[in-house]
Amino acid sequence: MALKEWKETTRDRLFLLLAFLLPALWLVVFGYGLNLDVENIPFAVLDRDHSELSRDYLHRFMQSRYFSFQGYADDERALDRLLTETKIRAAIIVPERFQEQLAAGEPASVQTLLDGAFPLHTDIAKGYVIAINQAFTEERLIEYLRRTRGLTQEQAGALVRPLTVEVRYLYNEEVRSTWSMVPALVMFTLMLASPLLTALGVVREKETGSIYNIYSSTVSRAEFLTGKLLPYIVISLVNVLVLWLMAVGLFQVPFKGNFLLFFSASVLFVCCTTGIGLLISLLVQTQMAALIITMVVAMIPTILFSGLLVPVASLTRGAKVQAHLYPAMYYTNIVRGSFLKGVGADVLWTDLLALAMFAVALSGLTYRLFTKRPKT
Amino acid sequence: MTARQQAVTWGRRLAAMTWKEILQLSRDVPLLLFLLYSFSLSVVVSGAGITMQLTNAELLVHDADHSHSSRELIHRFQLPYFSFAGEISDPREGLRQLDQGRVMLLLEIPPRFHEALMSGERTAVQVLVDTTNAPQGLSAAGYSVRIAGLFGSETGLASAGLSGAEAAMPRVSSAHRVWFNPTQDERWFQSIAHVLRMTTIFAVLLPAAALVREKERGTVEQLLVSPLSPFQIMFAKVLAMSGVILIALSLALYGVLHPVFHVPMKGSTGLFFLLTTLHVFTTAGFGLVAATIAKNQAQVGMMTLFVVGPMLLLSGITSPYESMPKWVQTVMTFSPLRYYIDITYGVMLKGAGLDLLWKPVGAMLLLGGALFGFGMWRFRRQFQ
Known part of the structure; x- marks a missing residue:
């Protein structure tokens, strides 16, 4: 049975090619291309002061890699237009008498206009502005204290900046987006490709009617289901190996954990994902429905609720529940844990257990749902 | 037959073909139910459930000082960014919890923290951040540095008796005005x-x-020997499916976005629907090109997956478009979604009209025309 499915799959050259090529290509595209750090925020400037100090202040934004300078505006109306057109996402207005006020030891207030359409980016941009302001303020304060109090640079510095923060980044010491993305992308590609392959395989038989041959044959339910699943599980596991090699070789992501643990978790996960595909294929009648439903069911929760982009801890309760009802989250924990943290089964056993439960539940469910005498 | 009659029969045939597609789709009950779910309940869950902004980052504290200052500092790590996960007496316990992924940060305050601050010495606190998720980790580290920095400079200046004179110091502060979504409601x-x-x-x-x-079933040959032109066959499919998608979209708009999340529609609704139709047509062009290459539905599934995945992740709704590498931005000029994002947020939240949006609209028209033309050309060539 498995052999028959295997032959059928391998006969379709283009399909086979895509089945192996897709995960690898995706890893390359997303591994190199998906940058989650907010950088190069386009901004424009309205400088009403035109002083040396205002230029010095604005220069810090222009030189920052977080901002990308788009030009000067003549009035606020021009800034409005640029923001509405999404040409810029932030605007800085330096008031008149900026230099005068600071030189006189008075506070000065700069206005920033931010595009609020993407709250995450707005929030981060606001943070960058505050950080630049803080650094600029500290320098002004030190200079001011030296002038008015006759302190040395060192003394004034200790007053203004007495507390430093030493940040230690754990598990991903250089805080590379690729390091945190690539392991999760292994999950992402597996989660998308495997269920699709399986779902289409079964529904194809349903739609062409060849499933009636199965109904009338002596093949048992379990034989049919395992036969259907096996080739896709094999394809997916080959992909796991390829992706792992690429992650370690091409992207130089360190693998600190136990390979055996990682691989057995992958086997469990692949059983889950192909099981999802099989489940869907049993519920629908047409390939079109199978195709679309699988794609949405596989893609949307994986992008949103698996921890790929947003940590599960910062989801609201409803979304958290949905995240736990889905195998992707557990596998993300295991993949990131084995790659970056180097933790073993003692920490990851809950996730492994959850995956195993999913695999068992899914196969049980599909076994129940698949009857050789469908209602017509 | 006059030209007018010809046009009428042409239109009738197209309509008949479109109606056939709609009938065929309406018989696929699971698919329709799923379509309904995707544009209603699913929008509610994702809209309400996800915050990409740093929220509730679990913070563990190891306070070796237990002084007024250390408590004051800890107190400043607040919701919505940080949630206090407890205090520990052994730093190794903190590392263990970080390993398990139960907390995201560990703040370590050294002994003599208060004393040093009061006597004008420099001191340091340590923050350990889990950066398995790099952007969130960086963001959390950034907030910690800012909170502690501000706290330091306030207490430092206060210890020198300067706090009263704070107003008369050369500080630069910024007044932020957030446009288009002033309350920063991420659900929008x-x-x-x-x-x-x-x-x-x-x-x-x-x-x-x-x-x-x-x-796959071979029925396309039957259609081609009928008096239908290849254009009518293809276009009818796009027409029928676009209609269905537009109905589903209005359901999402008037059933979920407005009543549940109070998302405003600042611009013109008519313009929004018109441009949505353009987006649906252009995007359908990709599907049609894939369909002319594929021989069966399994192949078309893989091929479209290949296109849709990058489109969803790299067009600018899941990740910031401006910070993408240049080559990604170049490739993404072929993604209609990239223009549609600017259009949708522009019309709905910013109230932009065609005068401001003509660039993305023009780009999309070009792209849609090219894709349709290419798909048509391939389709004709295959069957002639």
Whole structure:
């Protein structure tokens, strides 16, 4: 049975090619291309002061890699237009008498206009502005204290900046987006490709009617289901190996954990994902429905609720529940844990257990749902 | 036959073909139910459930000082960014909890922290951040540095007796004005983003699958010997599926976005629907091109997956477009979703009209025309 499915799959050259090529290509595209750090925020400037100090202040934004300078505006109306057109996402207005006020030891207030359409980016941009302001303020304060109090640079510095923060980044010491993305992308590609392959395989038989041959044959339910699943599980596991090699070789992501643990978790996960595909294929009648439903069911929760982009801890309760009802989250924990943290089964056993439960539940469910005498 | 009569029969045939597609789709009950779910309940869950902003980062504290200052500092790590996960007496316990992924940060305050601050010495606190998720980790580290820095400079200056004179110090502060979404309600962003994702997935898949199905079963030959032109066959599919998608979209708009999340519609509704139709057509063009290459639905599934995945992740709703590498931005000029994002947020939240949006609209028209033309050309060539 498995052999028959295997032959059928391998006969379709283009399909086979895509089945192996897709995960690898995706890893390359997303591994190199998906940058989650907010950088190069386009901004424009309205400088009403035109002083040396205002230029010095604005220069810090222009030189920052977080901002990308788009030009000067003549009035606020021009800034409005640029923001509405999404040409810029932030605007800085330096008031008149900026230099005068600071030189006189008075506070000065700069206005920033931010595009609020993407709250995450707005929030981060606001943070960058505050950080630049803080650094600029500290320098002004030190200079001011030296002038008015006759302190040395060192003394004034200790007053203004007495507390430093030493940040230690754990598990991903250089805080590379690729390091945190690539392991999760292994999950992402597996989660998308495997269920699709399986779902289409079964529904194809349903739609062409060849499933009636199965109904009338002596093949048992379990034989049919395992036969259907096996080739896709094999394809997916080959992909796991390829992706792992690429992650370690091409992207130089360190693998600190136990390979055996990682691989057995992958086997469990692949059983889950192909099981999802099989489940869907049993519920629908047409390939079109199978195709679309699988794609949405596989893609949307994986992008949103698996921890790929947003940590599960910062989801609201409803979304958290949905995240736990889905195998992707557990596998993300295991993949990131084995790659970056180097933790073993003692920490990851809950996730492994959850995956195993999913695999068992899914196969049980599909076994129940698949009857050789469908209602017509 | 006069030209007018010809046009009428042409239109009738197209309408008949479109009606056939709608009938065929309406018999697929699971698919329709799923379509309904995707544009209603699913939007509610994703809209309300996701915050990409740093929220509730679990913070563990190891306070070796237990002084007034250390408590004051800890107190400043507050919701919504940080949530206090408890205090520990052994730093190794903190590392263990970080390993398990139960907390995201560990703040270590050294002994003599208060004393040093009061006597004008320099001192340091340590923050350990889990950066398995790099952007969130960086963001958390950034907030910690800012909070502690501000705290330091306030206490430092206060210890020198300067706090009263704070108003008369040369500080630069900034007044932020956030436009288009002043309360920073992330549900607006997320719910719209979800609708965009769904629209795109369905727009690629529905017409593509419908066309390949005919090819796979061989019914496309029957259609071609009928008096229908290849254009009518293809266009009818896109027309029927676009209609269905637009109905689903209005359901999401008037059933979820407005009543549940109070997302405003600042611009013109008519313009929004018109441009959505353009987006659906353009995106369908991708599906049609894939459908002319594929021989069966399994192939078309893989091919569209290949297109849809990058489109959803790299067009600018899941990750910031401006910080993408240049080559990604170049490739993404071929993604209709990239323009549609600017259009949707522009019309709905910013109230932009065609005078401001003509660039993305023009780009999309070009792209849609090219894709349709190419798909048509391939389709004709295959069957002649």
